Amino acid sequence: MTSRCRRHNAHLEATMIASVLIAFVAIIHAYILVLEMFLWTRPAGRKAFGLTEDFARETATLAANQGLYNGFLSAGLVYGLLLGPEGHAFKVFFLVCVIVAGVYGAATASRKILFVQALPAVAALVALLAGV
Numbered sequence: 001m002t003s004r005c006r007r008h009n010a011h012l013e014a015t016m017i018a019s020v021l022i023a024f025v026a027i028i029h030a031y032i033l034v035l036e037m038f039l040w041t042r043p044a045g046r047k048a049f050g051l052t053e054d055f056a057r058e059t060a061t062l063a064a065n066q067g068l069y070n071g072f073l074s075a076g077l078v079y080g081l082l083l084g085p086e087g088h089a090f091k092v093f094f095l096v097c098v099i100v101a102g103v104y105g106a107a108t109a110s111r112k113i114l115f116v117q118a119l120p121a122v123a124a125l126v127a128l129l130a131g132v
Helices: 003-037 043-049 053-058 060-108 112-130
Strands: none
Touching: 003 043, 003 060, 003 112, 043 053, 053 060, 060 112
């Protein structure tokens, strides 16, 4: 194997780590979409968010709206991945959106959001910007 081929393979392996992390963030947000849009009032949704049945029923429309936004974040990350190297700006933009939303959510709703949403996005963004 030539040194050029080894460098190319090393680059592919490095960007694979970032892609896997980005895909993980997209999957997290697709799962949140399902929880907030379709399972909010069901036992699985209420358990995930620690909700009473009455509160879940009263806030279902609001939760569905939140779920839709999480779906857009997921879709943007998937689109960036599908574009390959040309999707770099999409990946950066949507990862930053996830980080901002996660930090805001941690500050206003639940500290858990920082670890579930923002931290994986930070890891993915660092890997992407580092080329790994």
